[in-house]
Amino acid sequence: MLGIVAAGIAPGLALLSYFYLRDQYDSEPLSMVFKTFIFGALLVFPIMFVQYVISTEIGSQSEFSQAFLNVGLLEEFFKWFIVYYTVFKHVVFDEPYDGIVYGASVSLGFASVENIFYLFSNGLEFALGRALLPVSSHALFGVIMGYYLGKGKFSGDSQLKWILLSLMIPIFLHGSYDYILFTLENWLTPMIPFMVFLWWLGLVKVKKARVLSTKHFENNTLFKSPFISEK
Structure with a gap:
């Protein structure tokens, strides 16, 4: 049991550590990151219940x-809701890259519990595959969500556009991921280029967020420099 829990949560913590350590300015308080995780x-629990009710x-x-609806919309909306209403307007969200940290944190908290349940049901031999596909994809959906939230918070007049993109793009990507699984018997063949694209896109957003934070x-x-004289 302990081995399954460790195998289920380790990939999520490893990925969260990676994105957390990429924050080059004023690292986020660990208590807040843990809270969102x-x-x-x-x-996982209310979403599983809603999905069960819908299917029944x-x-x-x-x-x-x-x-796109039962999985992509439900899961990404509730993750977005948590990030937006617990962190977006909080004082700790003080630079664009923070969106990536908190988006990844919420997504990886969800993915870790989902992963533990799966391993309990299907066995520890699936741990590596789960780490490479579902856990990684959840992390990247969260990264992309967080990038647009971070851009939105510090963009002034165009804030609404970026906030909408922070929800719609992860829904589309998550739905596409599951659509490949649901419709194709040999799903691994298209999944590999999809995951390569997802990692490329996520790392591009990480780089752009770091530039925005700089x-x-x-x-x-x-603005705060004492050497700038007021006119």
Whole structure:
């Protein structure tokens, strides 16, 4: 039992550590990161209940609705809701890169509990495959969500556009991931390039968020400089 729990949570903690340590300015308080990780973990239970009710009451559904609505929309909306209402307006969210830390934290909390349940049901031999696919994909959905939330918070007039993208793009990517699983018998063949693309996109967003944070701190430092005289 202990081995399954450790195998289930280790990939999530490793990925979260990676994205956390990429924060080059004013690292986030570990207590807040842990809090959002736990919120993400707890999300598994209401989402599983809602998905069960939908499958019971509605019955047979198309692969498209299962992938994009039952999974993509439900899971990404609730993760987005947690990040937006617990962190986005909080004082600790003080640079664009913070969105990536908290987006990854909530997503990996969710993915870790989901992963533990799966390993209990199917066996420890699936641990590596789960780490490479579902856990990694959840992390990257969270990274992309967090990038747009971070961009939105510090973009002024266009905030609404970026906040909408922070929800819609992860829903689309998550739905696409599950649609491949639900519709293709030999799903591994298209999944490999999809995951390569997802990692590429996620790391691009990490790099862009770091650049935005650098500009944010440079502008704040310039604004506060005692050597800048007021006119």
